Amino acid sequence: MTALTSVSGFPRIGGDRELKKSIEGYWKGRHGLDEVRATARRLRERHWRLQADAGIDLIPSNDFSYYDQVLDTAILLNAVPQRYARLAFADPEDTLFAMARGYQGDKGDVTALPMKKWFTTNYHYLVPEIDDATDIRLNGTKPFDEFEEAKALGIHTKPVLVGPYTFLKLARNAKAEPLTFDRGLINAVAQAYAQALTRFAELGATWIQFDEPYLVLDKEPGDVELFKSLYTKILPARADGVKVLLNTYFGHIADVYETVVLLGFDGIGLDLIEGRDENLAAVGKYGAGESTVLFAGVVNGRNIWRNDYAASLGLVDALRRVTPNVAVATACSLLHVPFSTAGEDGLGDDVRRHFAFAAEKLGEVREIAELADADEDAKRASEALAANQALFDGTRVAPDQAVAARLAALTDDDFVRRPARAERQRRQREALGLPLLPTTTIGSFPQTAEVRAARARLRKGELNREDYDAFIRDRIDEVIARQEGIGLDVLVHGEFERNDMVEYFGQRLNGFLFTRNAWVQSYGTRCVKPPIVWGDVSRREPITVGWSSYAQSRTDRVVKGMLTGPVTILNWSWPREDVSHELQTQQLALAIRDEVLDLEAAGIRVIQIDEAALREKLPLRRSDWHARYLDWAIPAFRLVHSAVRPTTQIHTHMCYSEFNDIIRDIDAMDADVISFEASRGDLVVLDAIHDANFETEAGPGVYDIHSPRIPSTDEIVERIDQILAKMDASKVWINPDCGLKTRGNEETWPSLEHMVEATRAVRARL
Ligand code: GLN
Ligand code: ZN
Numbered sequence: 001m002t003a004l005t006s007v008s009g010f011p012r013i014g015g016d017r018e019l020k021k022s023i024e025g026y027w028k029g030r031h032g033l034d035e036v037r038a039t040a041r042r043l044r045e046r047h048w049r050l051q052a053d054a055g056i057d058l059i060p061s062n063d064f065s066y067y068d069q070v071l072d073t074a075i076l077l078n079a080v081p082q083r084y085a086r087l088a089f090a091d092p093e094d095t096l097f098a099m100a101r102g103y104q105g106d107k108g109d110v111t112a113l114p115m116k117k118w119f120t121t122n123y124h125y126l127v128p129e130i131d132d133a134t135d136i137r138l139n140g141t142k143p144f145d146e147f148e149e150a151k152a153l154g155i156h157t158k159p160v161l162v163g164p165y166t167f168l169k170l171a172r173n174a175k176a177e178p179l180t181f182d183r184g185l186i187n188a189v190a191q192a193y194a195q196a197l198t199r200f201a202e203l204g205a206t207w208i209q210f211d212e213p214y215l216v217l218d219k220e221p222g223d224v225e226l227f228k229s230l231y232t233k234i235l236p237a238r239a240d241g242v243k244v245l246l247n248t249y250f251g252h253i254a255d256v257y258e259t260v261v262l263l264g265f266d267g268i269g270l271d272l273i274e275g276r277d278e279n280l281a282a283v284g285k286y287g288a289g290e291s292t293v294l295f296a297g298v299v300n301g302r303n304i305w306r307n308d309y310a311a312s313l314g315l316v317d318a319l320r321r322v323t324p325n326v327a328v329a330t331a332c333s334l335l336h337v338p339f340s341t342a343g344e345d346g347l348g349d350d351v352r353r354h355f356a357f358a359a360e361k362l363g364e365v366r367e368i369a370e371l372a373d374a375d376e377d378a379k380r381a382s383e384a385l386a387a388n389q390a391l392f393d394g395t396r397v398a399p400d401q402a403v404a405a406r407l408a409a410l411t412d413d414d415f416v417r418r419p420a421r422a423e424r425q426r427r428q429r430e431a432l433g434l435p436l437l438p439t440t441t442i443g444s445f446p447q448t449a450e451v452r453a454a455r456a457r458l459r460k461g462e463l464n465r466e467d468y469d470a471f472i473r474d475r476i477d478e479v480i481a482r483q484e485g486i487g488l489d490v491l492v493h494g495e496f497e498r499n500d501m502v503e504y505f506g507q508r509l510n511g512f513l514f515t516r517n518a519w520v521q522s523y524g525t526r527c528v529k530p531p532i533v534w535g536d537v538s539r540r541e542p543i544t545v546g547w548s549s550y551a552q553s554r555t556d557r558v559v560k561g562m563l564t565g566p567v568t569i570l571n572w573s574w575p576r577e578d579v580s581h582e583l584q585t586q587q588l589a590l591a592i593r594d595e596v597l598d599l600e601a602a603g604i605r606v607i608q609i610d611e612a613a614l615r616e617k618l619p620l621r622r623s624d625w626h627a628r629y630l631d632w633a634i635p636a637f638r639l640v641h642s643a644v645r646p647t648t649q650i651h652t653h654m655c656y657s658e659f660n661d662i663i664r665d666i667d668a669m670d671a672d673v674i675s676f677e678a679s680r681g682d683l684v685v686l687d688a689i690h691d692a693n694f695e696t697e698a699g700p701g702v703y704d705i706h707s708p709r710i711p712s713t714d715e716i717v718e719r720i721d722q723i724l725a726k727m728d729a730s731k732v733w734i735n736p737d738c739g740l741k742t743r744g745n746e747e748t749w750p751s752l753e754h755m756v757e758a759t760r761a762v763r764a765r766l
Contacts, residue, residue: 003316003326003369005056006295008209008247008269009063009160009333010047011358013521015340019043020525023066033091040064044146048155054362058207058245061150061157062143063333066093067100067126067524070170071113073162074128075099077192078139079171081129083110092140100126100524114176115523119213119250120617121302121336122572124523128171130179136188138195147203159200163210163246164189164230169223170214181226190233201239207267209245213332215260216251216275217620224256231263238266245269249297249332251620252278258286269295272315273302273331280318288323297331298368299361304337304518304532305577306356307364309371309388316372328369334358338518338529346516351534354391357518396578400510400536403587415635417642417650417670421695424646424672431647432558432605436766437720437759439734440490440699442653442675443562443608444498444741445479446748451496472497473550480554482749487756490606491559493551495741501564501610502572503531504543509591511537512573532574533584539591542598549602560651561599561607566592566640567633571613582632589639596641600648608651609640609671615656630665637669649673655738657700660688667695675699677737678723686726698727701737702755708743710750716758729766734759 013019022039025031044064051059065072074080075096087107089095097103102112113126130136143159150157168189171179179185193210200208215227231246238244245267246260252275253260260268268288270279288294296319298312312328319326340359341352356364367384379385417424454471457463463471479494498504506512513534519527544561552559566588575581592609599607619628641650652671657678659666663685666674678685678700689698702719703711723732734755740748 002373003328004058004293005365005369006058006158006245006269006327006329007051007056007060007334007362007365008211008249008297008301008330009060009069009335010051011335011337011339011521012043012047012064013339013519013525013527014039014043015343015359016517017519017527019066020527023525027097033093036066036093040066041149044149045153048150048153048157050359051362052155054359055366056362058158058209058327059150059155060160060209060333061146062159062161063335064146066096068124070118070125070128070162070167071096071100072142073167074126074171076138076140076142076161077167077189078137079128079130079134081113081131081174082133083108114172116170117616119216120620121250122520122522122528122613122616123336125170127176128167129174130171130185131174136185136192138192138199143196144199144203147200147205151204156204156206158207158209158245159205160209160211160247161193161196163212163214164193164234165227166212166214168226168230169217181222186226186229187233190230193230193234194237197234197237197242197244198239201242205242207243207245209247209269211247211249211333213248213250215248215253215256216271218622219255224259227256228259228263231265235263235265243267245293245295247295249274249301251275252282254278254282257282261286261289261292264289265292267293267295267327269297269329270319271297271331273297273300276315280315283319283322288325290323291325292323293325293327294319294323295327295329297329299328299330299364301330301332301334301361302336303577304355304357304574306354306388306391307361307368308392309364309368309385310392312368313371316368326372328365328372330361330365334361336520337361338515338520343517344515347513351513354396355532397535400538403536403538403590406590407583407586410639414642415638417638417644419646421670421672425697427646428649428672432649434489434558435763436729437732437734437763438489439756439759440488440560440675441483441492441735441752442737442739443492443560443610444495444739445492446743446745447496447741448745451475455499472547476547476551477554480551480559483752484555484557486749486753487760488752489557491551491555491557492562493547493559495562495739497547501612502569503529505564505569505592506531506573508541508543509537509539509588511535511587528572530573533570533576537584537587537591539594543595545595545598545602545604548599548604552603558606559604561596561604563592563595563599563607563609565609565611565614565652566636567617568611568613571617582636585633585636586639589636593640593643596650597643600644605647606649606651607641607644608653609637610653611637611669612653612655614654615659615662618662625662630662634665634668637671641671651675653738657685660685663688663692663694667692669696671696673697673699673733675701675733675735675737677701683722683726686723690726697731697733699733699735702734702758703736703751705736705738705740705743708747710747711754713754713757713761716755717761720758720762724762 022036026036115124118125243266246265247269249271338357341355458468475496483491513532522528548561566585649672651673654676674696
């Protein structure tokens with residue numbers, strides 16, 4: 001008998017993003033919901049069959065979603081706020097889309113539910129809203145329908161639900177605050193899940209998977225009790241034959257493992273990639289129930305490299321020392337990896353064989369399970385194992401000796417910029433001659449259809465490089481003149497030449513690879529296609545210097561150079577697994593450092609190094625924040641700019657304001673200026689800046705660029721006053737809260753004019 005194989009979840013967007021195209025087509029009025037439903041059904045069938053053909057025993061169902069699985073769970077539990085229910089759509093999909101994206105039309109006008117990043121991934125979930133008026137009960141049939149849909153195809157699936165603990169911990173009340181868990185709420189939620197179990201039993205399901213990734217976070221007082229009280233109410237609803245798999249991922253559950261064992265789950269899913277050591281230690285200490293199956297999450301759902309079978313077999317064996325009941329599983333849902341390497345001919349077979357996307361990972365799960373039960377002779381004879389071993393024997397890519405030598409030669413001094421920031425700030429003020437409350441933007445200006453069309457024509461060879469460059473120069477001339485015209489103080493060149501802030505740099509650095517079709521869902525129908533770090537990273541030649549110095553040559557005002565920082569480039573790429581993230585980030589830091597110094601040499605006096613994704617990979621456990629991340633991520637940023645002259649001003653930018661808890665680390669990046677998002681009314685971060693004695697000059701965004709709304713001068717004045725109540729005017733910058741590339745010119749220019757007017761009004765009375 002071979003060990004049981006299980007997949008946590010499968011990508012639903014489709015190998016050619018069919019679901020995206022179908023749903024967006026519906027939104028644009030090109031076709032009706034019938035088309036969307038049919039596409040969805042086709043995709044579900046295709047994905048189930050793919051898994052069945054690969055020999056997966058526990059194939060997930062209800063992992064499909066039109067938009068987001070957390071939103072689906074909210075709807076299933078009847079957590080649909082009145083403002084959406086009141087729109088009274090005839091089709092449930094329309095209510096779902098209204099919750100996901102807002103609705104403006106003849107039925108009413110509502111904004112969307114807030115969206116947040118799903119743990120440390122770049123996937124975003126919709127935040128469920130629960131308040132006193134919410135009547136939690138099982139009110140939907142999606143999971144049951146999909147189970148039956150598969151059954152009708154002859155495929156017996158394992159229904160997957162976002163678990164009650166994770167659901168409640170992610171939900172917020174109408175004021176966006178965490179919930180207080182009173183008994184009524186806990187009972188209602190538990191009862192709904194218990195009913196779902198009963199229903200699945202009636203339908204003939206054998207395994208049900210409850211996803212509880214929230215269990216890998218640090219526990220607050222009351223969390224363990226909440227978890228226990230939910231499941232002591234739910235588990236008795238298991239009818240004969242229905243088994244419950246408690247699935248955890250993105251880290252370890254060592255602090256509740258004993259409780260989990262005592263609750264008597266039929267299966268426990270453990271992430272043996274991200275939570276390996278702690279999970280193994282907990283299993284070693286507390287064992288497992290006699291009939292409990294441990295699901296060894298050994299196939300990485302967060303990266304795209306081939307699995308190292310020898311390592312995975314070692315992990316399966318480690319669990320088998322505790323119990324014979326071990327299943328082989330993906331470490332988390334495969335939602336976070338692209339569909340298949342099949343279409344990536346451009347990579348060449350020698351390169352491509354190192355990668356396993358979702359479809360290929362199915363085969364890995366299967367092969368690992370077979371090998372886990374093979375005796376030594378069979379293993380020695382196994383071609384699969386030998387072929388896998390060959391991928392890891394020897395060197396995949398020759399190390400870049402020059403890069404290694406540069407890194408080895410670094411000393412502590414290379415991570416420290418001198419003189420101290422206070423002294424630099426004084427000299428910069430003098431050298432740059434900026435007024436109080438200097439105004440600036442975050443870098444990009446609207447990427448109009450015209451700009452994107454020009455890039456597409458260049459790619460297709462319909463426009464030659466010279467004409468394209470001339471086109472970009474025209475855009476720069478235009479944007480510089482307009483910024484001067486409205487009176488901004490620090491100008492930008494507009495980033496018209498960039499497709500994406502990471503891809504643009506990746507394409508110009510050694511060590512990166514690009515795929516044709518390796519899309520991953522980011523939110524709703526939006527997908528991203530991260531580049532792959534394949535080898536050691538270094539810079540071939542200057543990347544941005546030409547454009548920045550051209551822009552500077554067109555004006556007497558200061559033009560800010562614009563770069564993406566090393567941590568963000570790594571976090572938005574597929575990192576290597578053969579060397580540490582720390583090392584990859586340092587290599588990137590050296591490459592960007594070269595660019596910084598070349599910009600400076602070319603006469604650029606202000607340089608912004610964006611770290612938009614710095615917080616994304618902050619470990620989930622507080623005890624890991626420094627040791628496993630910040631202790632190298634922050635110095636890597638310092639390495640990028642430590643060698644510039646005191647009068648060269650270094651800016652950074654972050655796309656969020658939740659950095660209260662790491663505010664000292666952000667200050668330790670030792671930038672001269674930071675701009676960040678500070679949506680209206682979010683004063684917490686201003687308090688934190690005040691309390692922490694934050695040294696970096698700061699531009700908390702004075703208006704929200706994520707909306708087409710044009711803010712009035714008065715409301716920006718009000719916003720600046722709020723900022724000045726908390727910060728010293730000599731340290732305040734005035735800017736929007738993020739780049740303007742997704743906006744149109746119609747709203748961008750009036751908004752910026754109002755921003756400059758508001759700043760002048762405030763300056764006049766300081
Ligand atoms: N400089 C980039 C821009 O303006 C920053 C983008 C971002 O913060 N995501 O587009
Ligand atoms: Zn941003």
